[in-house]
Amino acid sequence: MLRPPQKRGNVATKILDIMEMALKVICVCLLSVIVACLSYAVVMRYVFHQPPAWSMELSRFLFLWMVIFGAILVTREQSHIQITFLVNFLPPKVRLIWLNVLRMLMIGFCWVMIQQGLAIYPLVSEALSPTLRISMGWFYLTIPVCGLFMGIYIAEAIIVSILEFRKTDSLEEKLAC
DSSP states (O other): OOOOOOOOSSHHHHHHHHHHHHHHHHHHHHHHHHHHHHHHHHHHHHTSSOOOSHHHHHHHHHHHHHHHHHHHHHHHHTOSOOOOTTGGGSOHHHHHHHHHHHHHHHHHHHHHHHHHHHHHHHHHTTSBOTTTOOBTHHHHTHHHHHHHHHHHHHHHHHHHHHHHHHHHHHHHHHHHO
16 A cells, blocks of 8 residues: 555656655554544443543544545545546547546536635634544635645646657557557
């Protein structure tokens, strides 16, 4: 799971690879803390009969961030569940256009997530969580963070698909001559 970033082209790609690796490390750390926290809670509840009130809230908070970072990683890998059998029947140029139109719509949705997440943040940031007494803004901050990172990785997918198509298209033209 934690493989080093692949050696690919330019500086922007290398930065995105480093961000991906950092997100993977963060997900592993979050999962480790969640497991430790819940294990502690189970032992305290069933052995000592004194369950900690904060463990479930902290686990929920960390789980939310882990899921968001995982969704961002899956976006980069382009491994969200897809139904592609109809798209695969399209000619390559039409398929490229179709997929990139869908990706542009996804970027539009990411922009809505960023806008609305930032709009709601000031409203919820004043409220405190019941047990940990931390700002609820940290929970809602996942919305714009997810939109931003997903938008960046979707934009990368658009650029890579166009560059790869141009490369294969020009290669086919050269071979045809």
